[in-house]
Every structure is written in structure tokens, then in C-alpha cells.
Amino acid sequence: MIGSANLSAWFPEWASTHAPDVDVPFFDIYVVSACALVVTVGLAVVFLRTYRRQDGDPDRMPAQGNNKLLLGVWVLAAVSLGVYAFQLGLAGYVAQDVAPYGATEIGVTAREGRWDFTYPDGTVTDTLRVEVGQPVHLTLTTADVAQNLSIPAMRVQQPILPGRTTEAWFETIAVGSFPIHSGTFSALTQDSLATAVISLSTADYDAWVAAVGDIFAGRTMAEVGELLYNQQGCKACHSLDGATVVGPSFKNVYGFEFLTTSGETITADDAYIKESILTPNVSVIDGFQPVMTPYAGKLDDREIEAIIEFLKTLSERGHAAGQEGK
Numbered sequence: 001m002i003g004s005a006n007l008s009a010w011f012p013e014w015a016s017t018h019a020p021d022v023d024v025p026f027f028d029i030y031v032v033s034a035c036a037l038v039v040t041v042g043l044a045v046v047f048l049r050t051y052r053r054q055d056g057d058p059d060r061m062p063a064q065g066n067n068k069l070l071l072g073v074w075v076l077a078a079v080s081l082g083v084y085a086f087q088l089g090l091a092g093y094v095a096q097d098v099a100p101y102g103a104t105e106i107g108v109t110a111r112e113g114r115w116d117f118t119y120p121d122g123t124v125t126d127t128l129r130v131e132v133g134q135p136v137h138l139t140l141t142t143a144d145v146a147q148n149l150s151i152p153a154m155r156v157q158q159p160i161l162p163g164r165t166t167e168a169w170f171e172t173i174a175v176g177s178f179p180i181h182s183g184t185f186s187a188l189t190q191d192s193l194a195t196a197v198i199s200l201s202t203a204d205y206d207a208w209v210a211a212v213g214d215i216f217a218g219r220t221m222a223e224v225g226e227l228l229y230n231q232q233g234c235k236a237c238h239s240l241d242g243a244t245v246v247g248p249s250f251k252n253v254y255g256f257e258f259l260t261t262s263g264e265t266i267t268a269d270d271a272y273i274k275e276s277i278l279t280p281n282v283s284v285i286d287g288f289q290p291v292m293t294p295y296a297g298k299l300d301d302r303e304i305e306a307i308i309e310f311l312k313t314l315s316e317r318g319h320a321a322g323q324e325g326k
């Protein structure tokens, strides 16, 4: 703890549990090194004065032999300084290396221009939001060149290398906003990769998670439908522009008639579309393979309603049919 109280003004405030593990050894080693410097240089000056050649001294002083005791003390002192520094840093080093069990898993992707922080529920943000007192475990990858995640207030500094996944973790001890930098000095990334850790109280964090987790917040039903189309994999098999991919295009599906493989003609109304999404293989559209994965249990009624609203916006019959349905 030597000196840490007044010297920590050099470093950003302590915002994570790592901070004391980094600063305390740093300042302790700093103070001890400064003392060692004063002692060594001081002794050198004293010895220079004391043992300089005086008038009348012979050209060569007779050899004195080694003082084994002094030599031993010197070697021991030097080694113990090294051991002292090592043991000071060891605990913090080990603690920084292993994320605690139960830490929130957040994926970090660096690219020239921005950071993507991916939360367990799939939410992606450009600032890193964390809950105070709850450890977060970061899994870092880069989409292009080598980067460096640097969060000074958390005492986190972690290189991110192309083709490799690196890790870091921290636990905030204070609420507030703390800068994140790209520790890599490059004209391209220096400014654009500046963002922040936003450390929130448990109540604020929970409220934020609920708000971003609710895909319906701030979106119309059709917009939610479009989001689900992109998120749920529909996009892979259904185009929006009339092109047949694996399944029929979503253009002009709603309200249109289709022939099924069993020879029936169906109308793609709300009920049929709902059935098609939940149990697609019960009634298969003619000319297609029954390869669509059932979404029963994956999408709830409100989400399916949103997809139907989205399909209406893509259909010439969507508007009229939508009016009737209301």
C-alpha cells in the first residue's frame, strides 16, 4: 500500500476489482525502485568522494580481496527485490487470467470503425453495458486487423489477433461511464474505436436488458416481422423479391392461392400462414421439398402475427385482406 493513496492520481480512478491488483504492486515496486536508486546512486557518490585518489597516494592500491559477507548481502538484496516484485503481482495476475464462474458472457468483435458487443440474448450494442458488481467475461475476436481492447479504468488491456480468440474479464465496482480505446495506434482505428463501458446499477441494468430484449418496443408489427425474418433464418430460404430460393418467395404470398402436393388449393390467409410456420410439413406447397424446419415452440403467437403483418406489406392482396381481417 506504500504511497498508493497519493500517487494514484496518476492513473484513472479505480472502477474494477482489478484496479488495486494493478496499482498497488505498481506503486509499491515504484517506491522500492526509487529507494534502491537513491541508495545506489548515493553510495556511488559517497564512495567516489571517499575513495578517490588523494595527493601522495601510490599509483596502484593494493588488492583488498572480496568481502564475502557484503557480496552475499548485495546478491540477496537484489534477489529479494525480484521475489518481492513477483509475489506482489502474482495474485493479481492469476486473478485477471481466470474469469469467475457465473460471469456474464459477452462477445466482442473489433473491426476497423467499430466494436460489436454481443450479449447472451443476442443483443448487439456499440457500448459495453455491464451491471455493477457482476463479473463479465469477454471473448474477443477481430473481423479484420489486429486490435487491442483497452479499458484503463478497469485496468483491462487485451490484444485481439486475427484468427484467434482471446479473453478478458472484469467486475466493475462503480456506476458510471468509462472510456474504451483501441490500444493499437493506427490513424484508422484510433478515433473510431473510442467507445465506453457503461456500468449500471442492478435495477438500471435489468431495465435495459428488458428494453433491448423486447423486440416489440419502438417497432411496428411489420417491422418486428421483418426483424424476425432476418433473425430467424427465414431469409435463407425465402426471398422478398419474387425469386424462388429453397422455398417460395414471400412476395405475393399473403392472400394468394397455392396448390399443395396433395392437390388441394389453399389460400395463404392468417390461419394457413400460421400453420405453415408452426408445422410446415403438414401441407406442402407444390413444387417444393418439405425441408422447412417447424417453428413451433420457437415463435410465439405475437411474433407470428408480426410476421403475417410483414407478409401483408409484401403482397398486393395484403392491404385489402388486412382491412377485411380487422
Ligand code: HEC
Pocket: 228, 229, 232, 233, 234, 235, 236, 237, 238, 246, 247, 248, 253, 258, 268, 273, 276, 277, 280, 281, 283, 284, 285, 288, 289, 290, 291, 292, 293, 295, 307
Ligand atoms: C430451410 C429453408 C426454410 C426456412 C429456414 C424457412 N422456410 Fe418457410 N418454407 C420453406 C419451403 C421449402 C416451403 C415450401 C414447402 C412447404 O410448404 O413446406 C416453405 C413454405 C413457407 C410458407 C408457405 C408459403 C406459401 O406459399 O403458402 C410460409 C408462410 C413460410 N414458409 C414461412 C416461413 C417463415 C416465417 C420462416 C422463418 C420464421 C420460414 N418460412 C423459414 C423453406 C424454409
